[in-house]
Amino acid sequence: MDITLPILILAIPISMFLILGIGGVKMSRKTAGVLGILGMGTTLTLAYTVAFTYFFSGDPAFIVDGVRQQLQVFDVTWLAFTDTLVVHLGFLLDPISAMMLVVITTISFMVHLYSWGYMEHEPGFQRYYSFLSLFSFSMLGLVVATNIFQMYIFWELVGVSSYLLIGFFYKLPSAVSASKKAFIVTRFADLGFLIGILLLSFYTDTFNFMELTHNPEGVLASTGGATFMGASVLTWALVLIYVGGMGKSAMMPLHIWLPDAMEGPTPVSALIHAATMVVAGVYLVARMFPVYLMEETALLFITCVGAITAFYAAVVACCQIDIKRILAFSTISQIAFMMVALGVTRPGLHDGMGYMSSMFHLFTHAMFKALLFLGAGALIHAVHSNNYTEMGGLRKYMPITHWTFLIGCLAIAGIWPFAGFFSKDEMLTAMFANNWIWGAWMTMVAGLTAFYMFRMYFMVFWWEENPHYKEHKPHDAPWQMSVPLIFLAAVSCVSGFIPFGELVTWNRLPYHIHIDPQVATTSLIIAAFGIGLAAWLFMKRNHKPAAMKNAMPGLWKAANRRFYWDEFYMFVTHKIIFNIFCRSIAWFDRHVIDATMDGFAKVTQKTSVAVKGMQSGSIQAYVVWYFLGAVAVAAITWICLL
Amino acid sequence: MDSVGNIVLYFVVAISMLVFSVMAVTSRKILRSATYLLFVLISTALFYFQLGYQFLGAVQIAVYAGGIMVLFIFSILLTHRPDDKSGKIESHRRIAGICASVLGAALLLGALFTMPVGAAGCSLTDVLAAGNCIDMQTIGHTLLGTDKFHYLLPFEAVSVLLLACIIGGVVVARKR
Amino acid sequence: MDLGILWYLVPSVLMFACGVYGFVTRKNLIAILISLELMLNAADLNFVAFNRYIFPGQMEGMIFTLFAIAIAAAETAIAIAIIINVYRAIGNTDINEIKKLKF
Numbered sequence: 077m078d079i080t081l082p083i084l085i086l087a088i089p090i091s092m093f094l095i096l097g098i099g100g101v102k103m104s105r106k107t108a109g110v111l112g113i114l115g116m117g118t119t120l121t122l123a124y125t126v127a128f129t130y131f132f133s134g135d136p137a138f139i140v141d142g143v144r145q146q147l148q149v150f151d152v153t154w155l156a157f158t159d160t161l162v163v164h165l166g167f168l169l170d171p172i173s174a175m176m177l178v179v180i181t182t183i184s185f186m187v188h189l190y191s192w193g194y195m196e197h198e199p200g201f202q203r204y205y206s207f208l209s210l211f212s213f214s215m216l217g218l219v220v221a222t223n224i225f226q227m228y229i230f231w232e233l234v235g236v237s238s239y240l241l242i243g244f245f246y247k248l249p250s251a252v253s254a255s256k257k258a259f260i261v262t263r264f265a266d267l268g269f270l271i272g273i274l275l276l277s278f279y280t281d282t283f284n285f286m287e288l289t290h291n292p293e294g295v296l297a298s299t300g301g302a303t304f305m306g307a308s309v310l311t312w313a314l315v316l317i318y319v320g321g322m323g324k325s326a327m328m329p330l331h332i333w334l335p336d337a338m339e340g341p342t343p344v345s346a347l348i349h350a351a352t353m354v355v356a357g358v359y360l361v362a363r364m365f366p367v368y369l370m371e372e373t374a375l376l377f378i379t380c381v382g383a384i385t386a387f388y389a390a391v392v393a394c395c396q397i398d399i400k401r402i403l404a405f406s407t408i409s410q411i412a413f414m415m416v417a418l419g420v421t422r423p424g425l426h427d428g429m430g431y432m433s434s435m436f437h438l439f440t441h442a443m444f445k446a447l448l449f450l451g452a453g454a455l456i457h458a459v460h461s462n463n464y465t466e467m468g469g470l471r472k473y474m475p476i477t478h479w480t481f482l483i484g485c486l487a488i489a490g491i492w493p494f495a496g497f498f499s500k501d502e503m504l505t506a507m508f509a510n511n512w513i514w515g516a517w518m519t520m521v522a523g524l525t526a527f528y529m530f531r532m533y534f535m536v537f538w539w540e541e542n543p544h545y546k547e548h549k550p551h552d553a554p555w556q557m558s559v560p561l562i563f564l565a566a567v568s569c570v571s572g573f574i575p576f577g578e579l580v581t582w583n584r585l586p587y588h589i590h591i592d593p594q595v596a597t598t599s600l601i602i603a604a605f606g607i608g609l610a611a612w613l614f615m616k617r618n619h620k621p622a623a624m625k626n627a628m629p630g631l632w633k634a635a636n637r638r639f640y641w642d643e644f645y646m647f648v649t650h651k652i653i654f655n656i657f658c659r660s661i662a663w664f665d666r667h668v669i670d671a672t673m674d675g676f677a678k679v680t681q682k683t684s685v686a687v688k689g690m691q692s693g694s695i696q697a698y699v700v701w702y703f704l705g706a707v708a709v710a711a712i713t714w715i716c717l718l
Numbered sequence: 719m720d721s722v723g724n725i726v727l728y729f730v731v732a733i734s735m736l737v738f739s740v741m742a743v744t745s746r747k748i749l750r751s752a753t754y755l756l757f758v759l760i761s762t763a764l765f766y767f768q769l770g771y772q773f774l775g776a777v778q779i780a781v782y783a784g785g786i787m788v789l790f791i792f793s794i795l796l797t798h799r800p801d802d803k804s805g806k807i808e809s810h811r812r813i814a815g816i817c818a819s820v821l822g823a824a825l826l827l828g829a830l831f832t833m834p835v836g837a838a839g840c841s842l843t844d845v846l847a848a849g850n851c852i853d854m855q856t857i858g859h860t861l862l863g864t865d866k867f868h869y870l871l872p873f874e875a876v877s878v879l880l881l882a883c884i885i886g887g888v889v890v891a892r893k894r
Numbered sequence: 895m896d897l898g899i900l901w902y903l904v905p906s907v908l909m910f911a912c913g914v915y916g917f918v919t920r921k922n923l924i925a926i927l928i929s930l931e932l933m934l935n936a937a938d939l940n941f942v943a944f945n946r947y948i949f950p951g952q953m954e955g956m957i958f959t960l961f962a963i964a965i966a967a968a969e970t971a972i973a974i975a976i977i978i979n980v981y982r983a984i985g986n987t988d989i990n991e992i993k994k995l996k997f
Contacts, residue, residue: 700817735905814918815919
């Protein structure tokens with residue numbers, strides 16, 4: 077494959093970042109916006125060209141005997157520390173990276189377009205676009221990484237762009253603390269990632285994904301059966317790498333940053349915290365999947381964490397008021413879904429369809445969750461509040477937003493024929509195939525998903541009109557915002573029919589999707605039940621929700637406060653770490669280190685006070701001392717010469 | 719062997735020099751101090767004559783005893799009333815002064831008397847007899863010549879310095 | 895009795911010691927300047943004596959003294975200008991009254 081297009085795919089966003097970042101202050105908003113959208117549009121076209129060429133051209137470079145090939149379009153040496161420790165930068169083209177190119181550029185382009193309307197009156201518009209370009213660059217670099225070190229570099233870059241964009245409204249203290257929280261929590265997780273990388277590469281002598289995944293048995297053999305604390309070294313390495321993924325993908329217990337990240341502008345939430353960056357953890361596991369298959373313990377860990385997170389986030393989402401928070405928890409829950417689907421994948425079970433379904437869900441989820449976030453952005457734009465209590469009955473005022481939002485909700489709830497049905501059905505089938513417990517548990521989570529999404533939908537668009545509408549009539553968003561909504565809604569309607577199994581599978585062989593009627597029926601019934609329950613409770617104004625809430629005040633409050641995870645972290649950091657460790661360290665610093673320094677200063681001061689009398693300013697005293705000194709020197713010299 | 723006249727002259731000059739030195743630094747009347755200084759300078763000039771440096775002695779009298787002393791007298795008359803007496807010297811100053819001067823003098827005298835005298839020990843008559851007296855012509859050539867061991871450049875430098883001093887003195891002392 | 899070099903150096907040393915004593919003890923600026931002249935004069939005498947006894951055929955010592963006298967004149971002129979200025983500023987020439995440059 078020609079290397080021009082891959083290089084351009086990476087070069088255009090980074091040059092946009094530089095152009096808008098450096099020259100932005102000199103540009104008008106319109107120039108900056110048009111530049112950003114055009115740059116992203118070009119990248120979108122190029123990425124589509126690359127992905128479609130890869131999937132559909134049938135070129136023997138890309139597919140041999142039905143097996144899709146992995147190829148490094150280019151892979152240059154970047155840092156050669158030693159002969160063996162060499163860091164490369166390159167562009168890896170394979171089914172998942174091609175799919176991610178499509179996802180990232182599509183959502184990013186939609187968000188660029190949408191932001192033109194949404195951010196129109198915000199100060200720092202140019203800065204916003206330059207950060208969006210930086211993020212797009214970093215995310216594209218992450219997915220096409222040829223080696224785990226390059227992935228780590230871009231991993232940090234997406235972290236930093238996420239930090240910059242969450243803290244975009246840097247005058248709001250809540251945004252600043254949210255951005256710090258996101259950065260610190262993910263950084264903390266990345267420490268695990270880094271240790272995992274070092275551990276893995278220490279034994280295998282390579283960072284390269286192709287070398288690792290094409291010979292997983294060799295990776296296992298290279299550790300030589302070394303163990304640490306009862307688990308093999310490879311398990312440790314894989315679990316630690318997964319910890320990095322947990323941080324980025326907001327798995328429990330590192331999920332606390334994602335709900336707060338909603339302080340950023342809503343399009344940013346759609347791009348980074350729903351569609352692309354947060355699935356980096358899933359992508360990481362998928363990228364290393366053949367190696368993970370070597371260690372069932374690591375996969376079991378992934379499954380358990382995912383299952384617990386999915387349920388927890390779904391329950392919390394049922395009791396939130398802020399619509400962006402609901403969507404954030406829904407994102408956590410859905411990503412956990414993908415994680416579980418990856419974790420239950422075994423080559424022997426339906427030819428590893430869990431992997432395929434996980435990637436499929438990643439794709440469809442990106443589309444409908446971005447749609448939901450952008451819809452939420454349109455609502456916030458119209459109502460100027462994040463809380464559904466300020467909304468209600470909006471379907472008459474905002475028809476476009478209403479219909480697209482409904483499509484998004486149906487898609488995430490898994491109703492035929494919308495996209496979520498297909499991917500979720502495949503995932504549930506894979507889970508049932510592994511163990512019926514996973515399947516049943518996640519089916520319940522799917523039901524909860526339908527319930528909380530439609531709870532939000534009904535509260536926002538039905539329920540009761542807010543009396544303030546008479547003074548300030550809400551209306552649909554401008555075309556820049558409506559076009560992405562309609563486009564993503566259309567994609568959410570049809571993307572379920574993409575023959576995904578033909579394109580992306582764990583062993584890159586085609587897999588023919590067939591709907592398992594039993595699982596499909598069950599999940600449909602559960603979803604319909606969730607929707608029905610939500611409709612019964614929330615469609616018209618009534619006292620049932622309040623009564624339910626009052627019946628179990630403790631549970632409601634706990635779920636509303638996200639089961640006190642943030643308080644727990646605050647307790648650990650402030651009470652334990654700050655109080656016990658930091659305070660003793662501070663004491664040591666103040667009373668030992670500072671005191672030593674103060675001691676030096678005091679001694680110097682005392683001495684100088686004592687001797688300052690000698691500097692009397694009296695020239696005669698100086699002469700006496702000088703003369704006596706000269707006499708002394710002369711005398712000593714003379715004595716020595718004698 | 720030096721002539722008796724030379725020796726007598728030497729003692730007269732040396733004793734007056736030392737006595738007036740002591741009196742110059744101890745007299746409490748500043749105008750008297752200046753006068754004693756004048757006698758010290760004249761004594762020094764006499765030594766120069768005795769050593770065969772007539773030109774230098776003349777310069778000493780003309781510049782030092784003439785010019786500089788006039789400056790001193792003027793400044794004293796400008797800044798003091800005639801019956802001004804400086805206060806008594808504080809004892810710690812006196813002790814410091816005596817310590818410094820006695821120690822210094824002791825060291826230098828010690829060094830002088832232990833130094834190998836050699837040829838320098840010969841008499842004044844001997845060194846003068848060797849025809850070493852310098853005439854004015856040589857001095858003039860040396861001061862204004864440009865050869866090796868000639869001093870035109872320092873001479874000009876000193877003349878510039880003196881000019882600077884004139885201007886500086888005027889600027890510093892003038893009334894603002 | 896021979897008038898050797900020491901006969902000239904010893905008075906020079908004593909004159910120098912007098913200068914040191916006066917410099918350290920006197921409070922009047924002009925008196926200090928007078929002491930300074932004494933010390934300078936002692937040094938001049940040294941130069942001349944060394945020139946005469948050790949290098950009788952040369953004249954470096956004499957030239958040096960000549961320049962020293964010139965520079966002493968310059969120095970005295972400036973010093974006296976400063977003293978007059980100080981007198982204008984503080985009304986006397988006592989060194990203990992000049993404290994503005996003290997720490």
